[in-house]
Amino acid sequence: MTTATSARTMRAAIFEGPGRLVLGERPVPAIAAPDEVLIAVEACGVCGTDVHILADPPGHPAKAGCVLGHELVGRIAEVGPEALDVAVGDRVVVAPNLNCGGCDACKRGLLAHCERFTTIGIFRDGGMASHVVAPAHACHRISDALPARVAALVEPLSCVYNGIEQARLVPGETAVVLGAGAIGLMFAALLRAGGASRVVVVEPGELRREIALRIGASAALDPRAEGFAEALEAALGTAVGADVVVDAVGSQLPAAIGHAAPRGRVLLFGMDARAHGEVPQVEITRRELVVFGTYIGDHTFPATIRLLESGVVDLTPLISHWVGLDELPATLEAVRGDSVVKAVVDLARAA
Structure with a gap:
């Protein structure tokens, strides 16, 4: 594990409060826990939750100062010493909803109702940037054959x-x-x-x-x-x-x-x-x-990945906008109208 990445900067979409999204510079995040990985983000979907977060008054809570983006696909760039079942170079999608595993809800298998529940891209920095840190257990391998704009839709x-x-x-x-x-x-x-x-x-x-x-x-x-x-x-x-x-x-x-x-x-x-x-x-x-x-999928990532990789469901017709990070503010405005069905941000342009 190295932390040299923290000396570099990246452009990111930062939530600064109700109605306020800023495209600014952030340090490339460093792995802080031994079971974490650093991911070079390929693409990140724009979710209706992002629109609700940015409404004034907000329709969904979020942490001010957080990098948005919870629908992401990328490639692992670094791994912590206790990051299991992943390796540098793996292409992964990230299950952004994180649970503690020890509270009563978690013990009952109700992971989405964890007492210490948190979400990448809402309460901790997410994928609307060139890099993001995530726990290794939240990463699921996905085929290189699936286009980034489609792979980013695994989470929703x-x-x-x-x-x-x-x-x-x-x-x-x-x-x-x-x-x-x-x-x-x-x-x-x-x-x-x-x-x-x-x-x-x-x-x-x-x-x-x-x-x-x-x-x-x-x-x-x-x-x-x-x-x-x-x-x-x-x-x-x-x-x-x-x-x-x-x-x-x-x-x-x-x-x-x-x-x-x-x-x-x-x-x-x-x-x-x-x-x-x-x-x-x-x-x-x-x-x-x-x-x-129904709320989030707390166990459905593997089955969803298999479904997309099989070609049984083709989501390509949904993707109306494939944009760069600099286009995100205008795209979010357009999402409130009828011209955008699903927008996905190409983070490779920002790397």
């Missing part, structure tokens, strides 16, 4: 994979996905790959509806269009609703419940601390609905 796809597991989709069932941002599109792709007979995406943006069809949705509907209810019924092939409904926006609880079939499952994934959905409780009771939230 692993979260979606977790949601699909918890939804317990039965092949032949129907599904509705509310919202065709990157997460909604990933849900549509995995639901179809998992055997859903019909996957209907509900999205007002025309571009996103077009991508939904390319990625596997059987129909993509504009909820503002005249005759939407009839079109949804026709797309599902039934008037009773869908077996699985996903709110991939974070503010669509009433609509999600309205589109669910009796004994359907309503998966709430999109997350915004400012959203407060209200529904008549009797609707859930009378129709025997299961309403649940």
